[in-house]
Amino acid sequence: MRIWSLLLFAFPLLGAANEPILPLEPEIGLDADKVSLGRSLFFDKRLSRGSQVSCASCHQLPSHGADVKPLSSGVNGALGELKTPTVYNAALNIRQAWDGRAQALYDQIDSPILNPKEHDMTWPEVVAKLNQDKTLVAQFTRVYSQGVTQHTIKDAIATFEGALITLNAPFDLWLKDKSVKLPRSAIAGYELFKRYGCISCHQGRNVGGNMFAKMGTFGDYFGDRNTPIQKADYGRFNVTGNEQDRFVFKVPSLRLASKQAYFFHDASHSSLESAVATMAKYQLGRNISDSDINKLVAFIDSLAGHHHEMDLENHE
Ligand code: HEC
Ligand code: HEC
Known part of the structure; x- marks a missing residue:
């Protein structure tokens, strides 16, 4: 034990390597011109x-990349069926969307563009519209020899999203160097997070986003919920058609959870405390004390890093 502490002192990064959660690192090697075009x-x-709407209407960057309303509205005020997840750190997810239907950020972009409740467009319409803007065409041509096409639009947006990694979370700074101060409640919350088994689903650098799980492993979440079950609640079943995928969702990243206004795919919770209590009940089959909930919340809060886009006002 003593030798370990000495080693940790001498090589702080060794400490991080032994933890089930790793610090986020900036994405390197992204083409700056593509990032700026994508932005x-x-x-x-x-x-x-x-x-009527842009990606940023629902994924509000100053509001940590999600919506401040439970469900977002697209063109003509059409209301969506699922909570808008944050675009920050989405690049680290194994798949995109609650049901994981998109493999990568690039593929995911078809969903909002074509969805009648979001952008309600077709790709030929988008490409024709943007090609009328000679300044934009010139900007594109400097970066992509093909000019403005479905592929180059998607590539630029996906490259920009790849740059949206939140850095320097208090927890990450502490992981890298245990002499950095982290509130005692957050450290206690991290221990509980591991001990209770939250870590078995919310794991890896993104503290989530790398596996699927059923909502209601230990109880009938949907039966207990006081709103009727909708198709969107079927989750991954809608993609695979496999009965065992009904009510299965991509485990969301908890990196920015403490900054979100609503929780779960159905936006059914508006406080992180009640979301954590619901998780303990339905995913682990236990009732946990308020004091433990507060520690878990302090830990989750320490996972939130920063990106300079968060300092800017929305262009709306
Ligand atoms: C009308 C609101 C709205 C608009 C506009 C919108 N989105 Fe989304 N976005 C959502 C919702 C809702 C989801 C969750 C959908 C699902 O899981 O099926 C989502 C999911 C995503 C995800 C997946 C994140 C994850 O963790 O799984 C990404 C990435 C994303 N959107 C990027 C974009 C981009 C890029 C645009 C613009 C081309 C865009 N969105 C436009 C509401 C919106
Ligand atoms: C069996 C896997 C599993 C375990 C264990 C688990 N979770 Fe989750 N967690 C999920 C899934 C799946 C969701 C998404 C559920 C949904 O949206 O309906 C989720 C969602 C959440 C959310 C909401 C995030 C958001 O953006 O909406 C929070 C917060 C959360 N979990 C915290 C915890 C905590 C704290 C623990 C331990 C007490 C825990 N989870 C244990 C799978 C799990």
Whole structure:
């Protein structure tokens, strides 16, 4: 034990390597011109019917990449069926969307563009609309020899999203160097997170996003919920058609959970405390004390890092 502490003192990174959670690192090697083009497309309402919404309307970057409302509205105010997850750190997820239907960020972009309740467009319409803007075409051509196409639009947006990694979370700084101060409640919460087994699902660098699990492993979450079951609640079943995938969702990252306004795919909870209590009950089959809930919340809060986009006002 004593030798270990000495080693940890001498090589702080060795400490991180022994933990089930790893610190986030900046994405390296992204093309800066593509990131900047992707950023302007992310805010560009022309990608939607009647130029009504952009990616940033629902994924509000200053609000940690998600929506401040339980369900987001797309063109003509159409209300979505699932909570908008954050785009920050989405690049680290094994698959995209609650049901994991998109393999990568690049593929995921078809969903919002084509969804009648989101952008409500077709790709030929988007490409034709953007090609009318000669300045934009010139910007594209400097970066992509093909100019403005479905592929280059998706590639630029996905590259921008790849840059949205949150850094320097208090927990990450502590992981890298245990002499850094982290609130005692957060450290206690991390121990509980491992001991209770939250870590068996929310794991890896993104503290989630790398596996699927049923909502209601230890109880009938949907039966107990006071709203009727909808198709969107079937989760991964809607993609695979396998009965064992009914009510299965991608385990969300907890990196920015403490900054979100609503929790779960159905946006059924508006406090992190009650979301944690619900997790303990339905995913681990236990009732945990308020004091433990508060520690878990302090730990989750320490996972939130920062990205400079969060300091900017939305272009809306
Ligand atoms: C009308 C609101 C709305 C708009 C506009 C919108 N999204 Fe989303 N986004 C959502 C919702 C809701 C989900 C969850 C959908 C699902 O899981 O089926 C989502 C999911 C995602 C995800 C998956 C994140 C994860 O962790 O699984 C990414 C990435 C994403 N959107 C990027 C974009 C991009 C890029 C655009 C613009 C081209 C965009 N979104 C436009 C509401 C929106
Ligand atoms: C069996 C796997 C599993 C375990 C164990 C588990 N979770 Fe989850 N967690 C999930 C899944 C799946 C979801 C998404 C459920 C949904 O949206 O309906 C989720 C969602 C959450 C959310 C909401 C995140 C968001 O963005 O909406 C929080 C917070 C959370 N879990 C915390 C915890 C904590 C704390 C523990 C331990 C007490 C825990 N989880 C244990 C699988 C698990």
